[in-house]
Amino acid sequence: MNIREKAAEKDLLLAVDMYGCPNRCRHCWLGHMPNRKMEDGADEWIVDCFRPYFKRISFYSWLREPDFCDDYRERWQRDIALSVQTVPERYELASFWRIVRDPEYVPFLKEVGVKAVQLTFFGLEETTDRFVGRTGAFRELLQATKLLAANGIAPRWQAFLYEENKEEIVELLKLSEELHLKERCRGFGAEFRFFVHTGSCDGENRKQYDIWIRKKNIPEALIPFYSGYESLLTERECCERLRRDVTHWVHHNEKEIVLLISNTCDVFFNFTHMSREWKIRN
Numbered sequence: 001m002n003i004r005e006k007a008a009e010k011d012l013l014l015a016v017d018m019y020g021c022p023n024r025c026r027h028c029w030l031g032h033m034p035n036r037k038m039e040d041g042a043d044e045w046i047v048d049c050f051r052p053y054f055k056r057i058s059f060y061s062w063l064r065e066p067d068f069c070d071d072y073r074e075r076w077q078r079d080i081a082l083s084v085q086t087v088p089e090r091y092e093l094a095s096f097w098r099i100v101r102d103p104e105y106v107p108f109l110k111e112v113g114v115k116a117v118q119l120t121f122f123g124l125e126e127t128t129d130r131f132v133g134r135t136g137a138f139r140e141l142l143q144a145t146k147l148l149a150a151n152g153i154a155p156r157w158q159a160f161l162y163e164e165n166k167e168e169i170v171e172l173l174k175l176s177e178e179l180h181l182k183e184r185c186r187g188f189g190a191e192f193r194f195f196v197h198t199g200s201c202d203g204e205n206r207k208q209y210d211i212w213i214r215k216k217n218i219p220e221a222l223i224p225f226y227s228g229y230e231s232l233l234t235e236r237e238c239c240e241r242l243r244r245d246v247t248h249w250v251h252h253n254e255k256e257i258v259l260l261i262s263n264t265c266d267v268f269f270n271f272t273h274m275s276r277e278w279k280i281r282n
């Protein structure tokens with residue numbers, strides 16, 4: 001089977017960094033990149049490059065902050081129009097930067113069927129602002145929570161856990177309880193979720209190695225909210241496993257190929273950060 005025939009069997013998802021992101025989060029697995037608006041028409045010629053090879057293509061004009069352009073409404077329609085034989089998904093992602101600045105935005109999210117929006121915290125005010133890289137981020141996240149719930153969209157709080165913020169994340173959990181988010185979401189038939197992660201070892205988070213949390217230091221109160229805690233390995237256990245067994249997991253796109261395209265048209269798979277070493281081509 002030649003490459004054209006093989007590609008024709010798969011779907012393609014193109015995510016293009018056409019506008020950038022207002023944040024510079026310390027855990028960002030994609031890696032920090034300058035914001036740059038891509039030239040008009042770039043979306044179309046990028047899709048045209050792939051059109052002859054794939055039956056179905058979903059096109060996204062963002063890969064960092066969704067809807068980080070003022071004409072996000074038209075932009076969404078254009079993403080749909082550029083997609084081939086499919087409609088792009090909304091997922092649980094939205095711009096909290098825009099939620100608190102643009103009164104038309106939450107109604108738009110409702111209109112396009114968004115049921116829940118994930119909001120990312122790193123602790124309380126000072127720590128969250130520092131980790132997001134923007135003064136005011138924590139207050140914006142709280143305001144976004146309120147606006148979403150008031151409009152019947154469930155906020156989902158995810159918190160990234162490090163040695164230095166572990167006690168604050170426990171406080172954050174208490175704050176979510178004090179705000180009665182569970183009850184408020186239940187009121188419109190949705191579920192409030194609070195969950196903790198450590199983030200990936202790629203991109204910016206790799207630079208936080210010195211403050212990565214040790215398994216034994218994860219506060220007990222957070223264990224029920226830690227996704228996959230039962231299978232969590234310590235660093236020592238990972239190293240021992242690697243010593244015993246050299247087989248390793250090779251990333252592979254099965255039914256769908258996902259390509260991330262930078263604002264300078266560098267192309268990457270979605271396996272890890274968008275650094276020079278992982279660039280497929282331009």
Ligand code: SF4
Nearest residue numbers: 021023024025028064
């Ligand atoms: S994690 Fe998301 S919001 Fe934060 S800098 Fe990266 S792309 Fe932007």
